Amino acid sequence: MENNTSRRDFLVNGLLVTAAATATGCGNNPFAPEEKVELSGETVKLLSVDGEIIEIDKAFLKPIPQMPPLTNSEERKGIEGKKFVMVIDLARCKNLKKCQEACNHAHSLNPGQNWIKVLSMKEAEESAPFWQPTTCMHCDQPPCVKVCPVDATFKRQDGLVLIDSDRCIGCRFCMAACPYSTRVFNWGEPILEESVAAQPYSCETSMPQKIGTVSKCDFCPDMARMGELPHCVSACPNGVFMFGDLNEDSVTNGAETFRFSELIKDKAGYRLMEDLGTKPSVYYLPPVGRNFPYESGLENLSSADKQTH
Amino acid sequence: MENLPSLTKDQIIQDLLPKKFGKIGMIWTFTLISICLFGAFAYYRQLSKGLAVTNMGDYVSWGIYISNFVFFVAISLVGSLITAIFRLSNMKWATPLTRIAEIIAVSAIVFASLIIIIDMGRPDRMLNLFLHGRIQSPIMWDVIVISTYFVISLLLLYLPLLPDLKIMIKFKAQSSSILNKLYLFQGSFWRGTSEQFKVSDRAITILCITIIPVAFSIHTVTSWLFATTYRPGWDSTNFGAYFISGAFLVGAGGVVVAMFIFRKFYKLERYITEMHFEKMGRIVVMLSLLYLYFNINEYLVPAFKMKTGEEAHLKGLFTGEFAPLFWFAILVGMVIPILILVFKKGRKPLPVFIAGIMIVIGAWFKRYLIVTPTLLHPFLPMQDAPAKFHHYFPSWEEWAIAMATLAGSLLVITFFARIYPIIPIQETITEQDETCMSLPPTKQPE
Numbered sequence: 001m002e003n004n005t006s007r008r009d010f011l012v013n014g015l016l017v018t019a020a021a022t023a024t025g026c027g028n029n030p031f032a033p034e035e036k037v038e039l040s041g042e043t044v045k046l047l048s049v050d051g052e053i054i055e056i057d058k059a060f061l062k063p064i065p066q067m068p069p070l071t072n073s074e075e076r077k078g079i080e081g082k083k084f085v086m087v088i089d090l091a092r093c094k095n096l097k098k099c100q101e102a103c104n105h106a107h108s109l110n111p112g113q114n115w116i117k118v119l120s121m122k123e124a125e126e127s128a129p130f131w132q133p134t135t136c137m138h139c140d141q142p143p144c145v146k147v148c149p150v151d152a153t154f155k156r157q158d159g160l161v162l163i164d165s166d167r168c169i170g171c172r173f174c175m176a177a178c179p180y181s182t183r184v185f186n187w188g189e190p191i192l193e194e195s196v197a198a199q200p201y202s203c204e205t206s207m208p209q210k211i212g213t214v215s216k217c218d219f220c221p222d223m224a225r226m227g228e229l230p231h232c233v234s235a236c237p238n239g240v241f242m243f244g245d246l247n248e249d250s251v252t253n254g255a256e257t258f259r260f261s262e263l264i265k266d267k268a269g270y271r272l273m274e275d276l277g278t279k280p281s282v283y284y285l286p287p288v289g290r291n292f293p294y295e296s297g298l299e300n301l302s303s304a305d306k307q308t309h
Numbered sequence: 310m311e312n313l314p315s316l317t318k319d320q321i322i323q324d325l326l327p328k329k330f331g332k333i334g335m336i337w338t339f340t341l342i343s344i345c346l347f348g349a350f351a352y353y354r355q356l357s358k359g360l361a362v363t364n365m366g367d368y369v370s371w372g373i374y375i376s377n378f379v380f381f382v383a384i385s386l387v388g389s390l391i392t393a394i395f396r397l398s399n400m401k402w403a404t405p406l407t408r409i410a411e412i413i414a415v416s417a418i419v420f421a422s423l424i425i426i427i428d429m430g431r432p433d434r435m436l437n438l439f440l441h442g443r444i445q446s447p448i449m450w451d452v453i454v455i456s457t458y459f460v461i462s463l464l465l466l467y468l469p470l471l472p473d474l475k476i477m478i479k480f481k482a483q484s485s486s487i488l489n490k491l492y493l494f495q496g497s498f499w500r501g502t503s504e505q506f507k508v509s510d511r512a513i514t515i516l517c518i519t520i521i522p523v524a525f526s527i528h529t530v531t532s533w534l535f536a537t538t539y540r541p542g543w544d545s546t547n548f549g550a551y552f553i554s555g556a557f558l559v560g561a562g563g564v565v566v567a568m569f570i571f572r573k574f575y576k577l578e579r580y581i582t583e584m585h586f587e588k589m590g591r592i593v594v595m596l597s598l599l600y601l602y603f604n605i606n607e608y609l610v611p612a613f614k615m616k617t618g619e620e621a622h623l624k625g626l627f628t629g630e631f632a633p634l635f636w637f638a639i640l641v642g643m644v645i646p647i648l649i650l651v652f653k654k655g656r657k658p659l660p661v662f663i664a665g666i667m668i669v670i671g672a673w674f675k676r677y678l679i680v681t682p683t684l685l686h687p688f689l690p691m692q693d694a695p696a697k698f699h700h701y702f703p704s705w706e707e708w709a710i711a712m713a714t715l716a717g718s719l720l721v722i723t724f725f726a727r728i729y730p731i732i733p734i735q736e737t738i739t740e741q742d743e744t745c746m747s748l749p750p751t752k753q754p755e
Contacts, residue, residue: 100693112694112695112698114693114694117689117692117693117694118692118693119689119690119692119693120690120692121690134689143538143539146445146446146537147446147447147448147537147538148443148446149438149442149443149446149448149449149452150434150437150438150440150441150442150443151441151443152437152441167434167437167441168430168431168434169429169430169431169432169434169435169437169438170360170429170430170431170434171428171429171430171448172370172371172430173446173447173448173534175367175370176370176371176534176535176538176540176684177537177538177539179538179539179540179687179688180688180689181367181368181687181688181689181691183367184367185360185367185370185430186359186430187359187360187361187363187365187366188358188359188360188361189358189359189361211359211430211431212359212360212429212430212431213430213431214430272689273688276539302692302693303696304692304694304695304696304699305692305693307696308692
């Protein structure tokens, strides 16, 4: 998956450069390079839009720092042919919160906002406690999408539930509707670094955050487009999170790759609150044969939660 | 009216024409205006700093703005009860109360819409509701039915006002020139011909029939804002009927309070009589019993099962942090008013007024108890979130804004009563004539 995407990216980037280069012939066109390019003499072969192989001077190639921006309707449609899925192995979690740290950092979340919460769970009085990282469940029957009056939160064909913060009116009905309490609200003006604040808003990066709108875990579709894993997945040193594509039937935490169906079957995977009929895209593997004792995670409890423990 | 047979037409007109504010009226109006201005200042702060000035958090994401909204929608239902249901069931005695009920309905529905805009994180994007609105969301249903209800209520206020406008234009010496211009603008086309009365009566009948399903819809849909979610305390098929019965109760409570105050300060003892308090008292008892019945359904059935999700919520209400408020709302909002009004002596004006105040205050807290406690008991434990999100008590800005909307609705009612006759003049005259001349026996009051 990774290779494919990056090769495609290279081609896309290359083509854009080609288009710019071939267009320089005409006098008054918007694609004309601003400065004069000194030919290097070296040429490269590229595939043109029409499918022809063309040769241009290397000097015309320049790296594009970012992926070409997607339109809002492309972002609402999703990545074709994908059906994203996550598996969270509770036997591996010791509340290190590296996932949370990486997620908060990558999305410039403000203090007090956590898209990933690591919950201390205990099903019954006599049963054992365990750590449960919770992300957005990206439900296939998302209660939040049902109630949104303006289509600001929407379900994509690749299974993701995203938010358009440019459209959200801040009614917070989705927060009331979500049984997983996954959504956070920008009650005040978000404090952002200048570089983040200057970015054009994208539903896929969920940045920059906007005052008076809702946000939540987005499964990092911007990373998926670059062929990379979501930040929480790559940040976890214990390989708790496995991310992948249901259509390919494979999930990976970066180090190990599993056949999704076999993993779920072998380890008796389950989803949260199955009885509500929300059909989440996040599966949990029960905390059986644990790598760490529950107690080892207690030191990472947030100060607010320490009081209740 | 059986008890005012001696009144002449001129007397009725002089009694019922709007009067200038007295000293108390001035103090009252300026108090309300200052509360509104203070609320406007709080809202200015909220606009510039965002909803961060409230004490809402990611768990309690709806606070007193929303409970206040539910309260307003509830109390506005009384317009349909007294105007439409009583009219269609030919309960003539309620005629002097129709305009009071209708102005309560109109002002409440206006402030219901306002408070919902105040609650929005991005009021600047309100147009998105029309540009990108999706009919699957209960919020859109609410937008549709509330605006429909507002228009019908406004018409039901306006059409019966037309004959009275004619009277006021005739007696223009008794009001200022600005008001006379307003009366002329609103009612100069009304000549009072039998043709016009026929059209107007027919329109009122149609509106009265239409407003009943619309009124049921506004509060049912408002209950669905909660009942369409999964949360314990909201996930109930009882919610629509529960909300409607509560709405009729608080609306009737509001009307008896308004009746008492108008009667006292406008000296309307000959028009709003003890008979009206007696009859409204009976209606309020019936509505309280009905609401109590739905409350028993709403709390006792889940409490019998004590499902895990419901348990924390219900215990919080019965014996936990919300218990004082919960029992206050049940006792003061329902049980004590029933005990007062069930006796004949309790249905005199003053006790009815006291019971009405209890009902309205109880109802306001009841709405708070419907919204907030549920949000403090989510399915997954409240962890990894700031400690302040674990509790909710409204900030001063929230109190100021909520109180300002309440004051604002009272202000609308006050100004309305200053500008227009709060008791329909023409209808009172007509009914008196009918009584005196013992004309069509079917129209005899009981």
